[in-house]
Amino acid sequence: MSAIFxxxxxxxxxxxxxxxxxxxxxxxxxxxxxxxxxxxxNISYPxxxxxxxxxxxxxxxxxxxxxxxxxEERTADSEDNRIVSVEEDxxxxxxxxxxxxxxxxxxxxxxxxxxxxxxxxxxxxTVKNPLDQEIEVGxxxxxxxxxxxxxxxxxxxxxxxFENWRGIKQKLWHEQRVFQHLSIDGxxxxxxxxxxxxxxxxxxxxxxxxxxxxxxxxxxPAIGCQWSLTFEGPYYLSLYSAAARKCEGxxxxxxxxxxGMNGNSSLLLKPYEMKQFHFRFCAVGSEEERKENLVSxxxxxxxxxxxxxxxxGIPVKLRLRCKDEPRLIPVAxxxxxxxxxxxxxxxFYELTFTEPGQKKVRVHHGKGETILMFYATDTxxxxxxxxxxxxxxxxxxxxxYDPFGRNHAFLPYDDGVEMxxxxxxxxxxxxxxxxxxxxxxxxxxxxxxxxxxxxxxxxLEEYIDDCLYGKLQEKDTYYARRGLYYEDxxxxxxxxxxxxxxxxxxxxxxxxxxxxxxxxxxxxxRIAKQYGLTEKRDAETYLEMAYRTSMTGYELGKNKxxxxxxxxxxxxxxxxxxxxxPQWYEKLNRKVAFIAEENAGSIYPFGSELYVDQxxxxxxxxxxxxxxxxEKLDEAYRITAALRGGRQPEWFLYGNEKRGNVCCxxxxxxxxxxxxxxxEHTGDExxxxxxxxxxxxxxTCIRSNGAAHGWYLFWPDRSGFDFRSLDTDMGMYGYLxxxxxxxxxxxxxxxxxxxxxxxxxxxxxxxxxxDGLGVRFCSIPHKIxxxxxxxxxxxxxxxETNRRITVQLEECQxxxxxxxxxxxxxxxxxxxxxxxxxxxxxxxxxxxxxxxEGR
Numbered sequence: 001m002s003a004i005f006x007x008x009x010x011x012x013x014x015x016x017x018x019x020x021x022x023x024x025x026x027x028x029x030x031x032x033x034x035x036x037x038x039x040x041x042n043i044s045y046p047x048x049x050x051x052x053x054x055x056x057x058x059x060x061x062x063x064x065x066x067x068x069x070x071x072e073e074r075t076a077d078s079e080d081n082r083i084v085s086v087e088e089d090x091x092x093x094x095x096x097x098x099x100x101x102x103x104x105x106x107x108x109x110x111x112x113x114x115x116x117x118x119x120x121x122x123x124x125x126t127v128k129n130p131l132d133q134e135i136e137v138g139x140x141x142x143x144x145x146x147x148x149x150x151x152x153x154x155x156x157x158x159x160x161x162f163e164n165w166r167g168i169k170q171k172l173w174h175e176q177r178v179f180q181h182l183s184i185d186g187x188x189x190x191x192x193x194x195x196x197x198x199x200x201x202x203x204x205x206x207x208x209x210x211x212x213x214x215x216x217x218x219x220x221p222a223i224g225c226q227w228s229l230t231f232e233g234p235y236y237l238s239l240y241s242a243a244a245r246k247c248e249g250x251x252x253x254x255x256x257x258x259x260g261m262n263g264n265s266s267l268l269l270k271p272y273e274m275k276q277f278h279f280r281f282c283a284v285g286s287e288e289e290r291k292e293n294l295v296s297x298x299x300x301x302x303x304x305x306x307x308x309x310x311x312x313g314i315p316v317k318l319r320l321r322c323k324d325e326p327r328l329i330p331v332a333x334x335x336x337x338x339x340x341x342x343x344x345x346x347x348f349y350e351l352t353f354t355e356p357g358q359k360k361v362r363v364h365h366g367k368g369e370t371i372l373m374f375y376a377t378d379t380x381x382x383x384x385x386x387x388x389x390x391x392x393x394x395x396x397x398x399x400x401y402d403p404f405g406r407n408h409a410f411l412p413y414d415d416g417v418e419m420x421x422x423x424x425x426x427x428x429x430x431x432x433x434x435x436x437x438x439x440x441x442x443x444x445x446x447x448x449x450x451x452x453x454x455x456x457x458x459x460l461e462e463y464i465d466d467c468l469y470g471k472l473q474e475k476d477t478y479y480a481r482r483g484l485y486y487e488d489x490x491x492x493x494x495x496x497x498x499x500x501x502x503x504x505x506x507x508x509x510x511x512x513x514x515x516x517x518x519x520x521x522x523x524x525x526r527i528a529k530q531y532g533l534t535e536k537r538d539a540e541t542y543l544e545m546a547y548r549t550s551m552t553g554y555e556l557g558k559n560k561x562x563x564x565x566x567x568x569x570x571x572x573x574x575x576x577x578x579x580x581x582p583q584w585y586e587k588l589n590r591k592v593a594f595i596a597e598e599n600a601g602s603i604y605p606f607g608s609e610l611y612v613d614q615x616x617x618x619x620x621x622x623x624x625x626x627x628x629x630x631e632k633l634d635e636a637y638r639i640t641a642a643l644r645g646g647r648q649p650e651w652f653l654y655g656n657e658k659r660g661n662v663c664c665x666x667x668x669x670x671x672x673x674x675x676x677x678x679x680e681h682t683g684d685e686x687x688x689x690x691x692x693x694x695x696x697x698x699x700t701c702i703r704s705n706g707a708a709h710g711w712y713l714f715w716p717d718r719s720g721f722d723f724r725s726l727d728t729d730m731g732m733y734g735y736l737x738x739x740x741x742x743x744x745x746x747x748x749x750x751x752x753x754x755x756x757x758x759x760x761x762x763x764x765x766x767x768x769x770x771d772g773l774g775v776r777f778c779s780i781p782h783k784i785x786x787x788x789x790x791x792x793x794x795x796x797x798x799x800e801t802n803r804r805i806t807v808q809l810e811e812c813q814x815x816x817x818x819x820x821x822x823x824x825x826x827x828x829x830x831x832x833x834x835x836x837x838x839x840x841x842x843x844x845x846x847x848x849x850x851x852x853e854g855r
Contacts, residue, residue, distance in 0.1 A: 004086055006116035010201070010283040013121050015114065020084040020093035021056040022114065025121070027201050027283055032175050036193050036203045038145030038234060042177075044152035045233055047220040052076050053143040056093070056114075058125065059236060061139035061243035062107045063266075070138055070243045071107075078104035090115040107135060108269075120282030129269035137267040138243025140277075141236035143219065144205075146180045146193050151230045153177070154611040165562050165607030165616075166599075173612060174604045174639070178203070179658055181646020182216050182235065186262050187368025188299040189213035191237075192290065196612075198642030201283045204290055207239075208278040208297050210367025214241045214262045217248065217716045224660060226711065229610055231660030239277060241716075242266040250717040260716055261360070262371050287647065287686055295321045295345065300363060300370045305689075305746060306754045307696040308651035309375040314757070314770055316351040316374065317749050324366040331360035335376075356704060358651075375651040375700050380739075380772030381451075383702045387732065388447050390706030392459050395420065395440055395725070397432075404484045406432050408466035410440035415707045416723030424485075425493075427500035431483020433472055435565060435666070438516040439729035441468070442566065445523035446736045450773055450792070452531050452814045460524065461536045469545070473517060478545075478552040479508040480517055512609070514553020515564040515619075519733070521546035522573050530790050531814040540580075546573055547584045554591045561598050562608045563616025566670065566733055570619065571626040596623040600632050606639065614643055614657045618670040618734070621677060637678030637687065640671050644690045651700070652712045654693030663712040664701050664721075666731035668694040673738035680778070685747060692754045695738055701728045708732070740776035741769045741793075751781065767796045774810065783824040791817035791835070805842075806833040820847040 003023065004015040014024030023039040035042060037055055053059070053076040061070040075082070078099040085092045091114040095105035109128040114121060125142075129135045153172045154164055162168050178193040187210055194202035207213055216235045218224075223233030238244055245264040267275060280297065284290040291301045301321040310316050317340075320326050326347055328337050334355035340348040353359060353376030361372045377383060391410065397420060400407045409432035412421040421430055428434045441463060448457050473480045486505040493499040521542050528539035537545075550570060554560050574592055577585035599605040599620055608616045617640045624632045643657045655668040675691030678684065701709050701721065710726030713719060741756035743765075752758050755771040769777065774792035778785045782798055784805065791812040798805050809817045817835045821842055829843040840848060 004091055006089060006091065006114065006121065008116050008118055008120070011121070011203075011281075013114070013116060013281070015056075015091050016054075017086075018084065019054075019056075019079070019082065020091050020112070020114075021054045022121075022123075023054065025203060025281060027203075030201075032195070034176055034178065034195060035147050036178055038147050038149065042147050042152065043145060043149050043234070044155070045149065045220065045223050047223070048145070048234055051219070053145075053219065055143065055145050056112065056123075057143040058110070058112075059139060059141040059143065060105070060108065060127075060137060061247060063136040063138055063243070070247055072103055072247075073099075073105050073107060074103050075105060075110065076143070077101050080104065089117075107131075108137070120280045123279040123281070125277040125279075126274060127267075127269070128274040129272055132271045134271065135269045137240060137269060138246070139241055140239040140267065141217075141241070141244065142239070142279075143234070144191065144216075144237045145219075145234045146191075146203075147176075147178050148180050148234070150177055150612050154229075163607075164611045165559075166602040166605040168603070169611070170604035170607055174606075179642060179645060180235075181648060181658075182237075183646055183648040183650070183653070184213050184216050184237075184262065185372070185648075185650065186212045186214070186370045187365075188294065188302075188370040189237075190294065190299070192284075192646045194642055194645045196639065196642055198638035198640075198645065201285045202290070202645075204280075204282050204284050204293055206280050206282075206293065206297055206299065208280055208299075209276075210298065211277050211279075212239065212262070212369070214238050214264060215244070215260045215716050217241075217244065217250075221248075221717075226660055226662040226713075231612075231658075231662070240265055240267045245716070248717065261373065261714075261719070290647075291321075295323065298323055298366050298368065300326070300365060302372065302649040303748045304649065304693075305749045305752055307689075307693040308373065308649060308654065309377065309693070309697040309700055310353070311379050311696075311699075311770060312353050312356060312376050313379070314352075316353075317752070318349040318351055319748055320347045320349070320363065320365075321345055322347075322365045326363050326365040329362040329364070331362060332358065332374075335359045335374075337361070373650045373652070375697065377696070377699045377702070378704050380699060380770060383699060383706075384447060384732075384736075384772050385451065386704070386706030387702050387708065388444055388451075388453070388456055388706075390708075391440055391444050391729075392456055394707070396459055396463070397422075404431075404486070405471060406467070406484050408463050409472075409484070410437055410444075410463065412436040412440070413707060413725045414723055415703070415709060415725075421724055425496075426498040427485050427487065427505065428483055428498070431485040431500075431505060432467065433480065433483050433513050433516075434510075435516075435727040435730055436725070438513065438520070439566070439666070439727060439733055440725075442516060442519050442523070443729040443732040443736070445520050445527070446733055448533075449523050449526045449530065450736060450775060452527065452533055454533055457527060457533050458535070460520075461534060464520070464524070465536060468517065468520070473549070474508075478548045479556075480510075480513045480549075480553075481505060482507045482510055482513075509557040511553055511557030511559040511562070512564045512567075514549055514556070515567045515570065518546045518549040518553065518573065519566055519569045521549060522569060522576075525576075533814060543576065543580065544584070547577060547581070547588055550588055551591065554595070559609060561595055561605075563599075563605070563619035564608075565615040565618075565666065565730055567619030568622035568670070568673070568737070571622045574626070592623065593627060596627045596629065600624060600627075600629045604639075614659060614667040614671065617643075617667075617674050621674045625677065633678075633681060637674065637682060637684075640674045641678065641684075641687055641690060643671065644694060647686075647690070651693075651697050652714060654690065655697040655712075657694075661713055661715050663714065664698050664731075665711045666727045666729075666734060668698045669731045669734035669738045672698075673734065676738065676740060685744070688742060688744065688754060691738075695735065698731050698735060701731070736773065739771040739773050740778060741767065741771055741774070742777075743767055743779040743781065745781050763799070763801060765798045765800070767798070769793055784830070785822040785824065787820050789818045789820065790815040791819070793819075802831070803828060804831045804833070807835060809835045822847065
């Protein structure tokens with residue numbers, strides 16, 4: 001039998017005629033003809049295909065008093081009592097008699113309807129207790145499968161001879177698969193599906209009429225993880241999840257985190273009681289349209305400024321839009337919620353936090369309850385300083401007896417046992433290179449270009465002398481080995497591939513280690529250049545080391561064309577060489593420009609070591625911008641924004657980057673920098689908000705004592721931070737490059753600051769940075785940009801009436817305070833009072849350097 005189709009003006013939905021399952025949603029007029037629903041044609045996972053649960057299937061767990069246990073019942077296993085009927089605009093599927101199947105629908109009378117209306121495809125689910133006694137339903141979960149399986153593309157035999165990082169495989173992924181953004185927060189829960197290409201329309205799934213989704217969990221937890229080439233597989237969306245928590249083994253009684261953030265409850269049905277649930281799929285053509293759909297259906301639309309995560313003492317502005325006036329109930333302590341104003345169906349609040357940590361708020365609105373999660377960090381400057389101090393005291397390995405020669409290396413730290421992470425079955429984690437070790441030195445070095453500390457700089461030079469240059473990296477050749485750690489291997493170790501022998505540890509072919517080492521040397525060059533605080537080498541020597549490391553890295557390994565983690569610094573190095581060492585510039589620029597051309601001429605060059613990666617965007621965007629590839633920038637910004645395209649309000653989801661359920665990892669601040677550039681390039685305000693949401697959420701990884709924790713995971717069975725530092729310092733390095741203070745005329749909150757406090761008093765506007773650095777400032781309304789090349793901004797006063805700007809810098813212990821000011825207004829100038837109290841006139845493009853008139 002052919003499929004059943006229902007359609008409206010925007011989309012067409014297809015159903016299996018025998019089972020009534022939803023197997024297709026396509027958008028009308030879509031030139032790419034993308035399928036949004038997961039089905040047998042696009043889902044390759046064997047366990048999912050064997051289970052035969054697809055969109056429209058429901059999993060129940062019923063409490064069996066006789067057996068004192070939970071009995072599983074599934075619509076997918078209940079074909080003997082399934083009745084499918086079709087009306088003009090409706091598909092109805094019923095299970096009204098007890099099934100003879102062991103896992104069939106035996107207890108509840110169950111019925112589903114799918115009806116196409118003008119505003120979308122409506123899905124109704126009705127369950128009824130047919131007995132004269134109460135029934136506890138401990139789980140009602142929807143099998144929710146969308147077209148997210150990229151494994152099938154990259155393992156398809158038709159494409160096995162093609163590159164993974166660009167070309168046809170990436171094209172298929174970006175245009176024929178979708179991102180699935182899950183926002184699970186109770187009554188405002190939704191799923192937003194959008195092509196990785198980042199274009200519209202997208203598909204929105206909502207729970208309506210005050211219903212709740214408590215959690216989402218993988219249908220097969222063995223499909224994917226943060227270590228896998230596949231991050232995650234299809235999900236169940238659980239309306240009730242008490243039995244799922246028990247049966248799936250989440251958060252056992254002895255564990256601290258016993259319940260999910262939205263609770264894990266059961267449905268109690270009295271004799272002959274009926275319960276109905278209502279969902280909707282609809283096409284949305286823009287971010288604003290998605291938000292309007294939430295409000296129109298009784299859900300909350302959430303806007304925050306600057307982010308759901310913010311430092312202690314920084315006010316967080318909150319706007320809730322909903323049909324009925326909400327009631328906010330704080331669950332966490334050490335927070336205050338103040339109502340500010342009401343405008344139509346918009347309700348404004350200001351939240352302040354007095355202590356760090358997660359801040360949970362319940363919002364009651366109409367029929368529903370929505371959970372909002374905020375997070376307060378320590379003051380950012382304190383976090384940066386404490387973390388650098390922690391690295392020197394606790395992560396700098398002082399052990400001359402180490403059998404692998406890691407004395408004076410930086411190593412990852414395990415805060416769970418309060419010791420360095422020195423042994424692992426995955427040798428790359430503890431070999432003093434790669435993403436877990438080199439970025440520790442990268443952060444420390446870059447931090448000292450901004451907040452210098454002679455003792456820390458001395459440790460860095462000792463590390464370079466005793467471990468990095470000459471041990472991890474060969475002198476003269478600049479070859480970087482894979483790591484110092486290795487072990488004897490068994491046959492099973494060899495099959496796994498993560499435990500290395502001595503030969504593997506000495507390999508020099510990992511392209512991505514070279515940019516990381518070069519970044520360390522480049523930061524040391526700047527420390528020497530700006531402050532003269534290095535003792536063992538001068539600025540020119542460190543610059544040469546950065547140059548030679550980069551040249552070597554671009555000659556080795558199969559990933560030299562891919563965007564490297566933290567690889568964007570290469571354009572800063574090239575620009576510096578252009579000014580200081582033209583002969584080196586010519587050679588390195590030739591290589592980097594060639595790679596930029598190779599990427600610019602490629603189809604979706606966003607892959608990396610992993611087929612679907614998020615680490616290439618930062619370097620790729622920097623190269624496209626530096627080499628004037630304007631035609632590629634809009635695509636880069638759109639695709640990067642799509643990584644956070646769900647705009648979920650939970651603080652941890654702002655940093656998700658679609659790497660499964662791994663949040664707050666190093667790609668977050670690196671890609672926030674891309675989004676900031678996208679905001680400045682396009683004027684798209686959403687990029688600024690997504691960028692700041694991710695940037696501030698990443699700082700939750702740094703503890704009050706300065707220790708770094710790893711990713712925040714929100715799987716139902718293990719939500720929370722990893723106690724190991726993992727690759728957090730790659731992100732902290734990215735934070736130092738990304739952090740910037742903005743003043744904008746926000747469409748929701750008016751004129752305000754991101755990364756700085758904004759206040760208007762006595763006809764003047766005052767900006768005080770709180771991003772911990774105070775070195776970059778941009779006022780969009782005033783068309784002014786300010787950057788400190790040495791020192792940091794304390795406050796800025798703008799008197800627009802008199803066209804006067806006053807900049808006060810923090811006292812500078814090392815080096816000479818210097819700044820640049822750009823006026824992007826081509827018609828009007830400003831009077832500038834700089835750090836030396838001298839008055840200057842700033843016309844278009846003029847700069848101030850070291851208190852003198854700029855060139």
